[in-house]
Amino acid sequence: MEFPTLSMYYPELILSTLCFILFLLLLANWSFVGMSLTFLLNLHNLPEKFTELLERSQLGTISVHSSKMDMVATTNPGNVHHVMSKNFWNYPKGPAFQQLFDALGVSLFTLDLEDWKTYRKLIHNYFMHPQTHQFMAKVIPVNIKKGLIPVLEHVSKQEIVVDLEDLFKRNLYDFACIMSTGFDPKTLSVEFPQHPFFKAMDDMCEAIFYRHFMPESLWKLSWVGIGKEKKLNAARDTLREIVTKYVSMKREELKTNKDEEKFDFLQCFLTQHEVFGSVLHPEENIRDNVLGFIFAAQDTTSATLTWFFWLLSENPDVENKIREEMEEKLTVKEGSKWEISSIEEVRKLVYMQATLCETLRLYPPAPFQERIALEHDVLPSGHRIKPQTKVQMSSYAMARMTWVWGEDCQEFKPERWISEKGEIKHEPSNKFFAFSAGPRICLGKNMAFTLMKAVAATILYNYAVQVDKTCPVIPAASVILHTKHGLMTRIKSKSA
Numbered sequence: 058m059e060f061p062t063l064s065m066y067y068p069e070l071i072l073s074t075l076c077f078i079l080f081l082l083l084l085a086n087w088s089f090v091g092m093s094l095t096f097l098l099n100l101h102n103l104p105e106k107f108t109e110l111l112e113r114s115q116l117g118t119i120s121v122h123s124s125k126m127d128m129v130a131t132t133n134p135g136n137v138h139h140v141m142s143k144n145f146w147n148y149p150k151g152p153a154f155q156q157l158f159d160a161l162g163v164s165l166f167t168l169d170l171e172d173w174k175t176y177r178k179l180i181h182n183y184f185m186h187p188q189t190h191q192f193m194a195k196v197i198p199v200n201i202k203k204g205l206i207p208v209l210e211h212v213s214k215q216e217i218v219v220d221l222e223d224l225f226k227r228n229l230y231d232f233a234c235i236m237s238t239g240f241d242p243k244t245l246s247v248e249f250p251q252h253p254f255f256k257a258m259d260d261m262c263e264a265i266f267y268r269h270f271m272p273e274s275l276w277k278l279s280w281v282g283i284g285k286e287k288k289l290n291a292a293r294d295t296l297r298e299i300v301t302k303y304v305s306m307k308r309e310e311l312k313t314n315k316d317e318e319k320f321d322f323l324q325c326f327l328t329q330h331e332v333f334g335s336v337l338h339p340e341e342n343i344r345d346n347v348l349g350f351i352f353a354a355q356d357t358t359s360a361t362l363t364w365f366f367w368l369l370s371e372n373p374d375v376e377n378k379i380r381e382e383m384e385e386k387l388t389v390k391e392g393s394k395w396e397i398s399s400i401e402e403v404r405k406l407v408y409m410q411a412t413l414c415e416t417l418r419l420y421p422p423a424p425f426q427e428r429i430a431l432e433h434d435v436l437p438s439g440h441r442i443k444p445q446t447k448v449q450m451s452s453y454a455m456a457r458m459t460w461v462w463g464e465d466c467q468e469f470k471p472e473r474w475i476s477e478k479g480e481i482k483h484e485p486s487n488k489f490f491a492f493s494a495g496p497r498i499c500l501g502k503n504m505a506f507t508l509m510k511a512v513a514a515t516i517l518y519n520y521a522v523q524v525d526k527t528c529p530v531i532p533a534a535s536v537i538l539h540t541k542h543g544l545m546t547r548i549k550s551k552s553a
């Protein structure tokens with residue numbers, strides 16, 4: 058008779074040990090798990106669930122305490138101002154944020170305190186430099202003429218159903234790559250070529266979203282290589298590989314023929330241009346900041362344009378007003394299409410800008426921001442903060458609070474953005490929180506508006522967009538507010 062040996066039981070032993078560890082983890086994190094479960098069960102409409110909870114709270118703020126974590130969630134503009142501006146240095150993103158977003162490495166987006174300050178200054182210099190503005194002014198029209206228009210012509214002639222969100226992701230990836238590296242990957246072309254960037258970006262954003270609702274100790278078991286963490290590992294490698302390739306291509310290019318016309322982010326970094334100072338930056342920092350640039354520019358603008366076109370399909374009167382404004386303000390040769398010749402043209406489109414602001418108010422691409430307290434504090438709403446309390450601020454929920462935006466807050470109303478003088482009404486960033494607020498406010502806000510107006514005007518002036526109403530348009534489970542199933546449309550040329 059053969060006696061059982063230990064090796065025969067290896068699989069069962071491993072499985073039961075893992076179950077036991079899991080059980081201990083659950084016990085240790087029980088209240089956090091309870092809260093996470095509530096959210097996990099509502100993943101399909103999490104932003105709405107969050108809004109519901111905060112709507113019923115006092116002063117738009119709730120606090121959750123557990124043995125493992127203290128958290129305050131708020132939609133209160135006073136609290137947002139306090140955390141993001143007034144007491145900024147007490148509320149870094151913290152090491153936990155860096156771990157959640159580890160795929161973005163050591164970039165402006167993940168850095169904190171003094172390190173962040175150093176890179177913010179350098180990257181701010183780049184964004185404010187007149188040559189950056191000139192480079193952008195050249196890139197936007199070329200990107201639209203060579204990338205967007207040929208594809209729109211093709212899908213309208215062939216009467217192809219097109220996912221507008223996919224089209225925007227491609228167009229804005231191409232734009233972000235040219236601005237950040239000087240190279241055009243041409244992912245928006247009539248062949249709609251497969252490109253590893255898009256799957257990697259979607260997998261990364263989804264996995265980071267799920268990490269928010271799992272105990273850290275669980276998702277840190279990533280060596281097990283399962284599920285979303287496995288996809289995240291692959292995504293991290295893919296994204297790094299893509300950017301590393303651009304860095305070496307740039308080095309080669311710089312050796313032979315430095316293109317004086319280009320003023321891309323990477324070129325400035327590598328040539329130690331005055332904007333980045335004469336310091337030699339570590340290779341990883343260069344790679345991660347280029348990736349951070351692409352992440353910041355591509356996903357946010359493509360998500361906004363997608364919700365913008367969906368909202369127009371639900372509000373034809375708004376679309377008509379945009380068309381009237383374009384007829385009045387854009388110069389077009391009789392019988393021809395409108396093609397952007399200079400970015401100054403779209404600056405005049407005030408109603409279009411108001412509609413984009415209203416889209417960003419209701420569907421902010423980054424629906425919430427998180428900070429972690431260093432020291433004891435009291436928020437303007439009276440909530441007490443202990444060191445290590447997580448403060449979560451939701452711009453999505455804030456847009457739906459009657460006491461912040463008025464009784465008509467749920468309505469899509471671009472008019473709320475227009476002043477009596479017919480100009481764009483300024484709303485403080487702690488209330489219109491889509492671009493964040495305080496010293497960490499988005500550096501690409503102006504670039505984003507110019508770009509989105511140029512793309513939207515090209516489509517709306519020259520084409521009719523019919524949204525397929527049989528396909529539900531709902532938010533995806535992701536840190537970026539994309540749609541779950543895309544935006545299926547038919548595009549018809551007006552001159553056909």
Ligand code: HEM
Nearest residue numbers: 165166353354357358361423491492493497499500501505
């Ligand atoms: C609709 C478009 C956009 C929206 C809604 C948006 C929103 C935001 C938000 C919410 C943040 C803060 C993120 C955080 O701290 O966790 C941010 C930061 C940033 N954004 Fe944007 N963004 C947009 C477009 C752009 C574009 C086109 C660029 C250009 C590359 C850009 C560059 C940046 C940078 C560099 C930061 C980091 C700032 C820092 O941490 O100091 N953004 N953006």
